[in-house]
Amino acid sequence: xxxxxxxSLWRGGKDGRYETYRVPRRESQTVLDVVTFVQRHxxxxxxxxxxxxxxxxxxxxxTVNGKPRWTCRTHVAKVADSGHLEIGPLENLPVIKDLxxxxxxxxxxxxxxxxxxxxxxxxHDEIEQIRPDSPARRLADAAIECINCGVCYAACxxxxxxxxxxxxxxxxxAWTLLNDERDAGGxxxxxxxxxxxxxxxxxSHQSCQELCPQALNPTAAIAGLKRRTTAAYLKGEIKA
Amino acid sequence: xxxxxxxxxxxxxxxxxxLVLLHIAVIFYATRKGMTAADILSRTQGSIIWATYxxxxxxxxxxxxxxxxxxxxxxxxxxxxxxxxxFAVAFGLLLAVIGAxxxxxxxxx
Numbered sequence: 001x002x003x004x005x006x007x008s009l010w011r012g013g014k015d016g017r018y019e020t021y022r023v024p025r026r027e028s029q030t031v032l033d034v035v036t037f038v039q040r041h042x043x044x045x046x047x048x049x050x051x052x053x054x055x056x057x058x059x060x061x062x063t064v065n066g067k068p069r070w071t072c073r074t075h076v077a078k079v080a081d082s083g084h085l086e087i088g089p090l091e092n093l094p095v096i097k098d099l100x101x102x103x104x105x106x107x108x109x110x111x112x113x114x115x116x117x118x119x120x121x122x123x124h125d126e127i128e129q130i131r132p133d134s135p136a137r138r139l140a141d142a143a144i145e146c147i148n149c150g151v152c153y154a155a156c157x158x159x160x161x162x163x164x165x166x167x168x169x170x171x172x173x174a175w176t177l178l179n180d181e182r183d184a185g186g187x188x189x190x191x192x193x194x195x196x197x198x199x200x201x202x203x204s205h206q207s208c209q210e211l212c213p214q215a216l217n218p219t220a221a222i223a224g225l226k227r228r229t230t231a232a233y234l235k236g237e238i239k240a
Numbered sequence: 241x242x243x244x245x246x247x248x249x250x251x252x253x254x255x256x257x258x259l260v261l262l263h264i265a266v267i268f269y270a271t272r273k274g275m276t277a278a279d280i281l282s283r284t285q286g287s288i289i290w291a292t293y294x295x296x297x298x299x300x301x302x303x304x305x306x307x308x309x310x311x312x313x314x315x316x317x318x319x320x321x322x323x324x325x326x327f328a329v330a331f332g333l334l335l336a337v338i339g340a341x342x343x344x345x346x347x348x349x
Contacts, residue, residue: 161315194243196321201241226246233243240244 002026003083005076007034009046010088014095018086025083031064031071034085035099048099055213058147061154062099063088068154070147070213090154092167106150109166114192115173118185128182139224140179143172143216152208152218164197168208168218171199175221178228190229191238199225245307252304259297284346291347298339306332 002025008018023037032050039046050060055073062071065079065086076085093101110116121128130137152168153159159167166174174193177183193199199222208218232238241249270280284290310328313319319327 158315196242198242200243200246229243230247230250233247238243240242 005034005080006084007038008084008086009035009038009099010095011046011098013097016095016098018088025076029076031062031069031074031076031079031085031087032060034076035062035071035087046099047097056147058149061090061149061151061213063090063154068151068211070149070151073213090150092154092156092159093150101150103150106153106167106169107148109170109197110148110173112192112197113166113170113174114185114189115170115177116185117177117180118183118188120182120184130181134181136179136181140176140181143176143218143221145214146172146176146216147214149213151211151213155207155211157205157207158201158203162197162201165201166193166197168202168222171202171225172216172218172221175224178225187232187237190225190232193225194229194233194238194240199229202226241307241311245310249304249307252300252307255296255300256304259293259300262293263297281346286349287347291343294343294347295340298336298343302332302336302339305335 005023005025006020007023008020010016011019021038021042023034023042026033032053035046035048036050039048048060048062050072051057052059053072055070058070060071061068063069063086064071064074065084067079068090069079071087079085087099089095089099089101093103093106096102132138132141146169148169150169152172156165156167158165171193174189178186178189202219202222204219204223206219209216209220212218229238233240273279306328309331310324313324313327314321317324
């Protein structure tokens with residue numbers, strides 16, 4: 001028989017507080033299981049966000065014992081050595097209520113970083129053949145599995161200090177599209193990420209790649225953007 | 241920081257890297273040889289090479305440090321980007337003036 005867990009959950013909005021609950025400990029229990037237990041058995045007014053429960057949708061990220069994590073794939077055994085869990089909303093985003101944050105600034109910055117695919121062909125053109133082993137495609141594939149969970153954004157010190165900074169996810173998306181041979185938005189995208197909130201604000205602290213649940217490396221993507229924008233600037237293709 | 245400031249900061253760092261190494265070597269040389277202020281001044285006064293060397297050092301350091309200070313201010317102070325930029329320019333000019341004064345003091349005959 002496993003001992004109960006002591007779980008502190010953030011309750012309320014920005015000026016809320018942690019409240020502590022006792023939750024039965026189970027084998028193979030995830031942090032999301034713990035939050036769900038509280039909502040279903042102790043306090044149905046608890047607000048949190050999840051969808052797929054299998055690490056695909058990117059909805060359930062929260063701050064777990066001080067670090068942002070995808071809660072559906074984070075086992076309690078991995079993070080609660082002392083038998084205590086402190087679960088809060090993601091950092092660097094406005095709190096709506098309890099464990100749910102407003103993701104709007106996160107996705108607005110994707111738009112600012114031109115994180116939307118710009119087609120270079122129409123439906124009437126032939127389908128372009130892309131070699132999966134081409135260097136550009138390998139770079140694009142390296143970060144294609146981003147699930148937009150916001151863990152990197154919450155982990156980033158630069159986002160915390162600089163409200164204009166696009167953050168690791170948006171810049172990684174821009175890097176992926178820049179390396180996508182089918183995309184036509186290259187120069188505009190380089191221009192977008194070369195400005196004040198762009199890649200050059202990154203301090204390379206690497207919290208993003210340390211905590212990315214998909215084991216992506218946004219720091220490397222941002223370093224790529226720094227090189228690519230610098231070359232474009234020196235060639236006169238983009239302006240400061 | 242935008243790409244222009246990034247390029248200037250990296251370029252001035254690249255300029256300073258060898259200058260710093262040579263500067264440290266000069267310090268070691270002067271102290272191990274037990275050179276006096278008069279010995280040093282006799283080598284630097286009227287020297288275009290030392291004037292160029294330390295003049296370039298002061299210019300690079302002023303630009304590099306002021307961009308860094310601007311970044312610190314934009315991230316850590318409540319100043320707007322524009323005000324942080326103005327402060328950084330003033331700081332860079334101050335460094336340039338102080339540095340140039342020191343260079344002139346050792347190279348002017």
